[in-house]
Amino acid sequence: DVKVTQSSRYLVKRTGEKVFLECVQDMDHENMFWYRQDPGLGLRLIYFSYDVKMKEKGDIPEGYSVSREKKERFSLILESASTNQTSMYLCASSIRDRGNTIYFGEGSWLTVV
Amino acid sequence: KQEVTQIPAALSVPEGENLVLNCSFTDSAIYNLQWFRQDPGKGLTSLLLIQSSQREQTSGRLNASLDKSSGRSTLYIAASQPGDSATYLCAVGWAGSYQLTFGKGTKLSVIP
Secondary structure (H helix, E strand, C coil): CCCEEECCCEEEECCCCCEEEEEEECCCCCEEEEEEEECCCEEEEEEEECCCCCCEECCCCCCEEEEEEECCEEEEEECCCCHHHCEEEEEEEECCCCCCCCEECCCEEEEEC | CCCEECCCCEEEEECCCCEEEEEEECCCCEEEEEEEEECCCCCEEEEEEEECCCCEEEECCEEEEEECCCCEEEEEECCCCHHHCEEEEEEEEECCCCCEEECCCEEEEEEC
């Protein structure tokens, strides 16, 4: 059974803190993605990676960075958290061929106070 | 700009009814289209994937169709059940891009 695991389901952080959101997949997928989901705005792509140490900006990369040192792990980093980054963050993965299914984790609810 | 629209935003039906959810997209350079289900506070679960060369896909009580020329996809749910209550999202993959464009979803409520 496919598995995308986001290590933290619920986090509360203070403004200005550095925040790490971790995602691990066990399917040997090349592609990994970070989205955020907000009411009324839907899902928006922050960053994606198509290989180890490779990354591409999505639609809303400002205020975020990512790290992919190993194939199975893709981390989202908020260098200095702000209240407008309060959101649901979703990690996903897929095999390299774009014609295949994308699998999502359960999501991480981040509240910045 | 490539856009994906889902109308209506919310739908309420009595149990047992057959129903259709709609997804429209603005660009015919579609690579594939996926339908997802999202339960409250959870991640997305893939339901069906249709390649651009296909017309439809079926899984159990679900049938998804794709009409590239009109820029539309439908998700048909037969004999709806209360357990089908969730938000349904469609996402389009575009030729030449790794990115998916998501609709904002249709929230379905099936009333017992």
